[in-house]
Amino acid sequence: MSFVDGEWREASGTPIAVTDPASGEEIASVPSATAAEVGDALDAARRAQREWSRLPATTRGDHLRAIAGVFADHREALADSLVREVGKPKAQALGEVEFAIGFLRYNADWDRRIEGEILPGDVPGEVIHLLRAPVGVVGAICPWNFPLAVLCRKIAPALLTGNTVVAKPSEVTPLTTLHAFRLVAEHAPLPPGVLNLVTGGRETGAALVADPRTSMVSFTGHRDTGKSVMATAAERLTRVSLELGGKAPAIVWRDADLDLAVASIVDARHFNAGQVCTSAERVLVHESIVDDFTGRYVAAVEALRVGHPSGEVDVGPMVSAAQHRKTSAALETALREGATVLTGGGTATVDGYAGGYWFTPTVLGGVRPGMSVMTEETFGPVTPIYPVADLDEALAIANDSRYGLSAYIFSRDYGTVMRTVDDLDFGEIYINRTLGESVHAHHAGFKESGIGGEDGKWGLLRYTQIKTAYHHFG
Ligand code: NAD
Numbered sequence: 416m417s418f419v420d421g422e423w424r425e426a427s428g429t430p431i432a433v434t435d436p437a438s439g440e441e442i443a444s445v446p447s448a449t450a451a452e453v454g455d456a457l458d459a460a461r462r463a464q465r466e467w468s469r470l471p472a473t474t475r476g477d478h479l480r481a482i483a484g485v486f487a488d489h490r491e492a493l494a495d496s497l498v499r500e501v502g503k504p505k506a507q508a509l510g511e512v513e514f515a516i517g518f519l520r521y522n523a524d525w526d527r528r529i530e531g532e533i534l535p536g537d538v539p540g541e542v543i544h545l546l547r548a549p550v551g552v553v554g555a556i557c558p559w560n561f562p563l564a565v566l567c568r569k570i571a572p573a574l575l576t577g578n579t580v581v582a583k584p585s586e587v588t589p590l591t592t593l594h595a596f597r598l599v600a601e602h603a604p605l606p607p608g609v610l611n612l613v614t615g616g617r618e619t620g621a622a623l624v625a626d627p628r629t630s631m632v633s634f635t636g637h638r639d640t641g642k643s644v645m646a647t648a649a650e651r652l653t654r655v656s657l658e659l660g661g662k663a664p665a666i667v668w669r670d671a672d673l674d675l676a677v678a679s680i681v682d683a684r685h686f687n688a689g690q691v692c693t694s695a696e697r698v699l700v701h702e703s704i705v706d707d708f709t710g711r712y713v714a715a716v717e718a719l720r721v722g723h724p725s726g727e728v729d730v731g732p733m734v735s736a737a738q739h740r741k742t743s744a745a746l747e748t749a750l751r752e753g754a755t756v757l758t759g760g761g762t763a764t765v766d767g768y769a770g771g772y773w774f775t776p777t778v779l780g781g782v783r784p785g786m787s788v789m790t791e792e793t794f795g796p797v798t799p800i801y802p803v804a805d806l807d808e809a810l811a812i813a814n815d816s817r818y819g820l821s822a823y824i825f826s827r828d829y830g831t832v833m834r835t836v837d838d839l840d841f842g843e844i845y846i847n848r849t850l851g852e853s854v855h856a857h858h859a860g861f862k863e864s865g866i867g868g869e870d871g872k873w874g875l876l877r878y879t880q881i882k883t884a885y886h887h888f889g
Pocket of ligand 1: 558559560583584616620621622624635636638643644659660661691692792794858860865
């Protein structure tokens with residue numbers, strides 16, 4: 416299914432099944448756009464781009480505000496769609512809709528705030544004028560874990576700055592994106608060609624990246640996919656912004672507020688069934704409090720309500736059989752390498768939903784730095800806890816990762832916190848709290864967690880390029 420040039424079109428590539436994670440049943444089948452159909456969407460976006468960029472920025476901002484209003488009016492339906500295809504609990508799904516609306520409203524408010532510069536010339540009778548020009552056509556490629564929020568995180572700054580967009584949702588969760596596009600087309604239409612949609616999986620995404628009509632790729636997804644996107648983009652020097660995976664360490668220091676640390680880390684590990692790039696993936700606890708922390712952590716994990724995401728639950732199913740297999744394999748490897756299960760232990764059952772992708776929240780002891788559960792993204796509800804003797808050791812283990820997205824520190828000591836912020840090689844550090852990001856901050860991974868970054872002023876300006884004009888009047 417494609418939305419191109421202001422109209423819906425059938426895509427002719429292979430259909431891909433969408434499953435309900437709670438039951439494992441197929442709920443839809445969505446066709447894939449072929450490379451030629453991706454090209455049609457890019458043509459439409461190219462045709463629309465110059466006129467769109469010539470509109471007053473306030474008009475573009477008004478369009479984003481209108482879309483935000485429509486999403487707010489339909490927040491329940493959008494959240495229900497997220498519950499259905501992602502399997503995230505309803506309260507979290509409503510939170511995602513608000514997050515998405517936040518990106519639209521925040522970026523809309525930049526409409527009168529993007530500034531250029533005027534410099535004195537080096538020769539008599541000259542001034543130099545630096546202005547922010549759009550990049551052109553942005554290919555926005557989204558993952559399955561936050562389909563609506565990540566879509567809006569990309570399209571809002573791209574459109575506000577005068578770019579047009581061809582978006583591609585994940586083939587695992589395309590339904591909320593289709594729903595959102597229907598709402599926009601019906602209640603807050605943009606000029607034809609400004610915002611286009613193509614559905615499909617890897618091949619459709621790869622076609623969008625490889626096409627010379629794409630000026631920039633804004634990609635969120637797996638590290639290895641990001642590398643392949645960058646390699647393809649390099650052939651034409653197409654710009655990329657890559658938001659990739661993470662292996663967030665949570666450091667709990669001896670002076671931490673333990674109630675706060677336990678509640679926050681349990682939340683950060685189990686939100687969206689642990690399928691969040693900023694999830695607390697490994698917990699490093701000062702050895703003097705590790706027994707107390709672990710006892711409380713295990714009790715809090717055992718109190719989590721696992722069940723159908725439309726109910727009052729804390730943890731829903733994992734999104735797909737593939738993700739369930741991946742987390743199960745990571746757990747098996749950890750056990751083979753010597754980890755011990757403190758609670759949980761793998762596949763769960765939920766009455767009435769035998770076919771769902773349920774995973775019992777699991778806590779591991781007996782882990783060591785270097786084990787894959789301490790270095791590779793697990794992306795599921797498995798928490799390894801490791802005792803550390805001093806801050807040097809904690810920081811060295813935390814940094815011993817090819818990822819560098821988010822990190823957490825729980826301490827009341829100023830020096831400990833400042834040293835941690837200074838020494839951690841991570842793009843986003845949270846002190847005495849965990850999830851989530853603010854729309855006006857900056858979300859970016861160091862090392863193999865990405866390149867570029869989103870949100871706030873710096874994320875917005877990434878969708879622009881600086882044009883210089885020398886005004887010689889002498
Ligand atoms: P994925 O890389 O499998 O897929 C992401 C998107 O890329 C999908 O739309 C997919 O169809 C498309 N795609 C696949 N192959 C492609 C190719 N060769 N060229 C172009 N597009 C291609 O990732 P996923 O499984 O959907 O998402 C989970 C991953 O995303 C995790 O690693 C997670 O940490 C990461 N993630 C990161 C952030 C962040 O902000 N840093 C946010 C959410 C998720």
